[in-house]
Amino acid sequence: MTGPLAAPPAGAVALCVLAGGAGRRLDGRDKARLDLGDGRPMLARVLDRLAPWPGPVLVSAHAATDRARLIEGVTARRIDTVVGDALTEPGGGRAGPLAGLLAALEAVVARDAAVSWLVSVPVDLPFVPEDLLDRLWRGCAAGGAAGACAVSAGRRHPLVALWPVSVAPALRRALEREGLRRAGQWAERCGLASVSWPARDPDPFLNVNDAAALAAARAHAAPRVFP
Numbered sequence: 001m002t003g004p005l006a007a008p009p010a011g012a013v014a015l016c017v018l019a020g021g022a023g024r025r026l027d028g029r030d031k032a033r034l035d036l037g038d039g040r041p042m043l044a045r046v047l048d049r050l051a052p053w054p055g056p057v058l059v060s061a062h063a064a065t066d067r068a069r070l071i072e073g074v075t076a077r078r079i080d081t082v083v084g085d086a087l088t089e090p091g092g093g094r095a096g097p098l099a100g101l102l103a104a105l106e107a108v109v110a111r112d113a114a115v116s117w118l119v120s121v122p123v124d125l126p127f128v129p130e131d132l133l134d135r136l137w138r139g140c141a142a143g144g145a146a147g148a149c150a151v152s153a154g155r156r157h158p159l160v161a162l163w164p165v166s167v168a169p170a171l172r173r174a175l176e177r178e179g180l181r182r183a184g185q186w187a188e189r190c191g192l193a194s195v196s197w198p199a200r201d202p203d204p205f206l207n208v209n210d211a212a213a214l215a216a217a218r219a220h221a222a223p224r225v226f227p
């Protein structure tokens with residue numbers, strides 16, 4: 001980043017919601033479509049919390065053909081592009097979230113020269129903080145880093161991060177030639193600044209990975225009914 005700008009230039013930061021997972025710990029349910037009891041699919045919830053996003057909005061699916069299923073019930077939200085994964089495992093299996101991140105980075109590099117950064121957010125974070133871009137940006141600028149990654153309760157969340165789009169070729173090399181798959185390793189390699197969020201209940205990065213986390217998220221998200 002050149003100079004600690006107080007805010008990103010308009011249109012310079014894309015958003016990518018990663019939604020191409022298999023959801024194995026939730027018996028294969030599509031997390032993007034989970035309703036926490038507030039009448040919205042989780043993808044809509046995440047987009048609502050981060051709206052209005054001041055740049056292109058992408059959703060990363062495993063295959064671009066997943067588009068119709070993914071955006072059903074979400075059409076009132078702004079989605080500029082749904083991208084399919086940039087690579088798969090031999091046989092067509094999922095290569096993991098970094099394959100989705102790469103697809104999004106390559107898509108914005110190819111289509112929009114005004115975009116220099118991209119924020120990735122997994123779709124299974126229904127309480128993602130509304131000040132995500134602001135704090136990641138300021139943490140990145142303050143640390144003189146290339147990008148920034150969210151931390152809560154002492155844990156790094158390598159997929160909740162601000163990336164310079166210029167890392168796309170290096171990410172492709174790492175995925176294809178080294179077989180790198182772990183997001184934490186990739187974040188480490190990019191030298192991202194760590195940006196901590198204050199503790200709160202629920203944790204702003206509560207991750208709906210399994211039945212227990214889904215129950216906890218539902219307890220926090222459902223509209224309260226007062227007698």
Ligand SMILES: Nc1nc2c(ncn2[C@@H]2O[C@H](COP(=O)(O)OP(=O)(O)OP(=O)(O)O)[C@@H](O)[C@H]2O)c(=O)[nH]1
Nearest residue numbers: 018019020021022023024025094096097100122123
């Ligand atoms: N585009 C894309 N996104 C993925 C892929 N694998 C995981 N993700 C997304 O990355 C985020 C973190 O995924 P995980 O929780 O590790 O995996 P998951 O598939 O959602 O769940 P499990 O199968 O239970 O591990 C979620 O938002 C997923 O939708 C993939 O192969 N491609």
